[in-house]
Amino acid sequence: MKLTHPWKIVSLLTCLVVLGGCSSSPDDDEIVIGNRGAEALYADAKNSLEIGNFNNAAQILSALDSRYPFGPLSHQVQLDLIYAYYKTGKTPEALATIDRFIRLNPNHSDIDYALYMRGLTNMDADKNLFQELAGIDRSDRDPSKSREAFSDFRRLLEKYPESKYAADAQKRMVYIKNRLAKYEIAIARFYMRREAYVAAANRGRYVLEYYPDTAMVEEALQIMIECYDTLGLEELKENAVKTLKLNYPDARIASGD
Template sequence: MLARPDSSRLLMPLRQALAVAFVALALAACDKSEPPYVERPVEDLYNGAMNAVAANNWEAAARGFDEVERQHPYSVWATKAQVMAAYAYYQKNNYTEAVSAAQRFLQLHPGNKDAPYVYYLIGLCYYEQITDVGRDQKITQQALAALEEVVRRYPSSEYARDARLKIDLTRDHLAGKEMTIGRYYLRQGLYIAAINRFRAVIENYQTTTHVPEALHRLTEAYLSLGVLSEAQNVAAVLGYNYPGSEWYADTYSLLTGQKVASGDSPKEGEGWFGRTWRSIF
């Protein structure tokens, strides 16, 4: 009878080949994930990254500033490099890395003279990612919080003025989201849900451009529910605060069946409208 070959000996070359291939793949993966460490003077690294900034090569700039911090973490250059890395990532539209770098800088150097700018940069990263009102507005909320942090911490800084402008636009955007949902509920006949959305705009976003429409839609919802007194009160508020608005004219016509010229105010002889206006104001 022929002897069977030793299976362990047959598998040995295969195991060795697989081991070599695994090591080669691992080394290749390491090469891709992290560049080889070549120590260089901090001035050379920083100046090289700044040259990349001048050339608008933001990816190379970000890598260069990160390398400054990696090789010389305790040098004075490393602190500035952290700010510049966040800036380079922002310019590359890599907002996640930009926010991460900025937050790391603030954790390490909260009292640094560049802190106001870094807080502002975080706000910009969120602000520039704001999407249309048909989508989730989590980023918009983050933008609002970050911009308000700039104003709260550094109200007299050069960044606070622009932050305030962007806060107004951000709040208007959030109000627009509430209006979109409220209109949908109104069309679907979900009047209580619609009322909650319109009231949220009126109470939380009083300085936005959406308030006149919110008052008009709120009047519509109350009328649809048959709550005439509430509809009249809301309409009076609209007429008092926005007499020149097209929404005032529409609301007046909705409640009275009469047209009113845009810019006119309720008159004493206009029945319930005038009486309600005077009773409230």
């Protein structure tokens, strides 16, 4: 029988030890977290937040939230966890933590912050970083998250008008309204390309009714004029022309009038 050389046995054992160490590292991390006190772990989490290591902060804070749900640090842990989830783009986790915090602590002094973060989280979920970097306009993408964000900010302003987050929330609502108005215009243009002029005109009218203070009003009126002209609806067309000339005297009318 051929014997294995001793150096080969040593190499094999070394590999097994290394592999064993790698496979057990998650358990080791759990042991480290489990054997430390809440205050020490929270200090580590705060340090991670301060240096921008949000993934590590979220991991520690999540463990703290699970193991000490009613401790003296529990509320602050949850608020910091919301922020860590937001910064790491973990939208479902952030929203679930926010909703749980609001449900269990309806009278907490930081409810306004939770609502503000809910708006930020939904607003951020609507973005497409790669399209923005490439300069691609995708106004026609699903705006449901923007609508949720708008609702969150509106709720914040209605319930806590004196909140320190109110001014920024209001600015963000203006941005979101323009985003939603651009979506309606994009859909109207889509309908026009398919000669669905009634549907297109209705989208334009929707912008006038619900987003009258946005930059999309002029284009909405132009769409309405063109659609009504094509459909032979002269009275509706003339009303739209008058509105356009009154608000945008230098505007050129698409139909040529």
